[in-house]
Amino acid sequence: MGKTLFEKIWDAHIVVEKQSGPSLIYIDRHLVHEVTSPQAFDGLRMNNRKVRRPDLTVATMDHNVPTTNRRLPILDQTSAIQIQTLAKNCKDFGIQLFDIASPNQGIVHVIGPQLGITLPGSTIVCGDSHTSTHGAFGALAFGIGTSEVEHVLASQTLWLEKPKPFEIRVEGKRKNPHAVTAKDIILSIIKNIGTGGGTGTVVEYRGEGITDLSMEQRMTICNMSIEAGARAGLIAPDEKTFDYLRGRKYTPKNYESLVDYWRETLKTDSDATFEKKYVLHIDDIAPQVSWGTNPGMTCDVTDSVPSPDDYSKGDQNQKKGAQKALEYMDLKPGTPITDIKVDRVFIGSCTNARLEDLIEASKVVKNRKVSPHVRAMVVPGSQMVKQQAEEMGLDKIFIDANFEWREAGCSMCLGMNPDILSPGERCASTSNRNFEGRQGTGGRTHLVSPVMAAAAAIEGHFVDVREMDLS
Amino acid sequence: MEPFKKIKTIVTPLDKVNVDTDQIVPKQFLKLIQKSGFGKFLFYNWRYDEDNHEKQDFVLNDKKYKNSKILVAGDNFGCGSSREHAVWALQDYGFSVVIAPSFADIFYSNCFKNGILPIVLDEQTVEKLQHMHDEIEIDLENQVIITPEEQIPFSIDAHRKNILLEGLDDIAQTLQFGDEISKFEKQSKIPSVL
Numbered sequence: 001m002g003k004t005l006f007e008k009i010w011d012a013h014i015v016v017e018k019q020s021g022p023s024l025i026y027i028d029r030h031l032v033h034e035v036t037s038p039q040a041f042d043g044l045r046m047n048n049r050k051v052r053r054p055d056l057t058v059a060t061m062d063h064n065v066p067t068t069n070r071r072l073p074i075l076d077q078t079s080a081i082q083i084q085t086l087a088k089n090c091k092d093f094g095i096q097l098f099d100i101a102s103p104n105q106g107i108v109h110v111i112g113p114q115l116g117i118t119l120p121g122s123t124i125v126c127g128d129s130h131t132s133t134h135g136a137f138g139a140l141a142f143g144i145g146t147s148e149v150e151h152v153l154a155s156q157t158l159w160l161e162k163p164k165p166f167e168i169r170v171e172g173k174r175k176n177p178h179a180v181t182a183k184d185i186i187l188s189i190i191k192n193i194g195t196g197g198g199t200g201t202v203v204e205y206r207g208e209g210i211t212d213l214s215m216e217q218r219m220t221i222c223n224m225s226i227e228a229g230a231r232a233g234l235i236a237p238d239e240k241t242f243d244y245l246r247g248r249k250y251t252p253k254n255y256e257s258l259v260d261y262w263r264e265t266l267k268t269d270s271d272a273t274f275e276k277k278y279v280l281h282i283d284d285i286a287p288q289v290s291w292g293t294n295p296g297m298t299c300d301v302t303d304s305v306p307s308p309d310d311y312s313k314g315d316q317n318q319k320k321g322a323q324k325a326l327e328y329m330d331l332k333p334g335t336p337i338t339d340i341k342v343d344r345v346f347i348g349s350c351t352n353a354r355l356e357d358l359i360e361a362s363k364v365v366k367n368r369k370v371s372p373h374v375r376a377m378v379v380p381g382s383q384m385v386k387q388q389a390e391e392m393g394l395d396k397i398f399i400d401a402n403f404e405w406r407e408a409g410c411s412m413c414l415g416m417n418p419d420i421l422s423p424g425e426r427c428a429s430t431s432n433r434n435f436e437g438r439q440g441t442g443g444r445t446h447l448v449s450p451v452m453a454a455a456a457a458i459e460g461h462f463v464d465v466r467e468m469d470l471s
Numbered sequence: 472m473e474p475f476k477k478i479k480t481i482v483t484p485l486d487k488v489n490v491d492t493d494q495i496v497p498k499q500f501l502k503l504i505q506k507s508g509f510g511k512f513l514f515y516n517w518r519y520d521e522d523n524h525e526k527q528d529f530v531l532n533d534k535k536y537k538n539s540k541i542l543v544a545g546d547n548f549g550c551g552s553s554r555e556h557a558v559w560a561l562q563d564y565g566f567s568v569v570i571a572p573s574f575a576d577i578f579y580s581n582c583f584k585n586g587i588l589p590i591v592l593d594e595q596t597v598e599k600l601q602h603m604h605d606e607i608e609i610d611l612e613n614q615v616i617i618t619p620e621e622q623i624p625f626s627i628d629a630h631r632k633n634i635l636l637e638g639l640d641d642i643a644q645t646l647q648f649g650d651e652i653s654k655f656e657k658q659s660k661i662p663s664v665l
Contacts, residue, residue, distance in 0.1 A: 021630035024651070036555070039505065047643075053663075064483070078502035121660075121661070145580065148584070151642050151645065157645060173579060196546065196575075200576060258660065262592055415498060416499070416502070431492075
């Protein structure tokens with residue numbers, strides 16, 4: 001019987017397999033950041049262990065770095081200590097680090113592909129759930145906890161139960177691909193299958209709606225696999241994938257021979273079977289806006305805030321969850337989404353802070369001004385993205401419109417640095433999670449695409465970006 | 472890690488679905504560089520108001536549950552961020568068992584690294600346990616929950632069960648496979664980063 005792409009990558013990485021229970025899986029790339037690694041390095045020291053493969057390990061600082069002037073000292077002492085600790089750990093254990101002064105610094109899931117560290121057919125882990133992003137390149141990439149970070153540092157392997165393959169087919173063509181984006185596709189998927197819909201699975205995204213996407217858009221899709229509960233999400237590599245990685249700083253020297261091999265091997269066999277299947281037709285999908293406190297609580301921009309009864313369809317627990325969410329978000333059922341005013345706009349995060357995201361958002365912003373009551377910011381995903389955007393003059397477009405233009409980092413996606421919402425503030429955000437307090441205690445997050453966020457910044461409330469003149 | 476022993480306490484009912492790790496331990500407490508002391512941050516935004524006073528309507532602030540080691544929660548517990556701090560907070564607070572109809576994958580796996588037993592039971596049984604006022608006993612060795620009325624069996628992977636019962640250091644175990652790992656590395660097609 002044929003195998004799925006995921007099963008092929010899995011099988012190619014088995015070090016030890018037993019009759020039952022977990023297998024020992026080899027890890028090709030380990031990405032490390034400051035928040036989930038200090039206790040892992042401590043563990044190594046306590047047990048007198050080394051990092052087995054520093055040459056397969058790369059670190060950067062992204063979660064709590066300030067996005068303002070990099071030459072100033074970090075005011076938050078606990079953040080400063082965590083950042084210094086990573087620098088010391090990398091030095092002590094011989095790990096390549098892109099620190100706050102490096103032109104390669106950025107959100108770990110943005111720099112991996114940009115530097116050519118992410119490779120098709122590889123296994124990639126990081127102490128961060130959005131590691132699923134790298135699946136866009138046909139890699140098996142997933143988030144792990146700190147104990148597993150320590151385990152990978154020490155052994156370059158992990159004991160893993162084999163997840164089940166889940167096929168999500170995206171069929172059709174978007175009528176206006178500048179207004180209806182990859183973010184709207186993945187939010188639609190999560191809205192339909194739920195935040196636990198992918199638990200225990202590795203999703204393979206397939207179909208015309210996926211192969212049509214650029215690499216950066218595919219990363220947005222795979223990034224949010226975890227928001228549907230999936231262990232990982234991946235897309236079979238094609239010529240777009242191979243072109244993207246060609247000639248990057250750390251692209252392997254024998255790249256072309258690897259590409260020849262990947263072309264032959266990295267695809268799902270026609271007679272392979274998936275345990276689970278879901279199909280989304282995208283011809284008529286609308287821009288999406290989340291209204292609640294998990295990414296599944298999302299609707300079309302043309303809809304109104306649903307009532308807990310309509311949302312839960314008879315499930316009492318879901319109904320209670322929706323009631324609580326509406327209370328937290330201070331929203332009344334029946335309110336048109338386009339009537340919801342925003343105080344803040346955040347364009348950033350590992351979901352939507354790549355060059356294409358900024359180019360698309362800049363088209364909305366160009367020759368317009370941010371609404372006077374809105375504070376809006378752009379936080380590029382990496383210093384490389386920032387530099388490329390500045391070479392194109394995008395910074396000027398955003399600054400002229402009264403956006404703040406920041407240094408790279410995770411920033412207000414999770415508010416570990418000073419970029420946070422105040423209690424009660426409402427934010428149109430291109431990030432991935434609208435959990436209670438995620439962007440700041442009491443803050444209210446609405447997940448949207450970069451163009452929808454930009455449009456909300458200009459108008460001061462949500463608008464259907466399909467109706468805006470983007471020429 | 473301490474070996475997992477039999478536990479007998481009342482349960483703490485947390486009647487919520489989709490409890491994400493941002494709720495279990497909010498991000499402002501992730502900046503610490505050690506594993507200990509996270510218990511005081513557990514469910515912080517639900518436990519305390521803006522002036523850091525205890526919210527009386529939150530279950531953890533009800534003194535009757537002070538000695539409970541068993542948390543019973545709704546579907547998809549531990550979703551979202553991979554932060555192991557969530558498990559460190561539960562453990563440091565005093566919980567040894569979490570029962571729910573389902574768990575997010577990364578959280579589930581993190582539990583076993585820290586001596587916490589996550590138990591999956593059907594929704595009806597979870598709801599029944601949430602309303603139980605008597606002590607219940609968790610017997611991992613025999614994979615059974617003993618209540619005054621009945622015995623509820625649960626399933627768990629044998630390898631993971633063993634790790635908890637023995638309190639094993641799984642890195643030490645893995646390093647015994649050093650030869651197999653080296654052999655794998657010799658034939659690997661994926662080159663070094665540098």
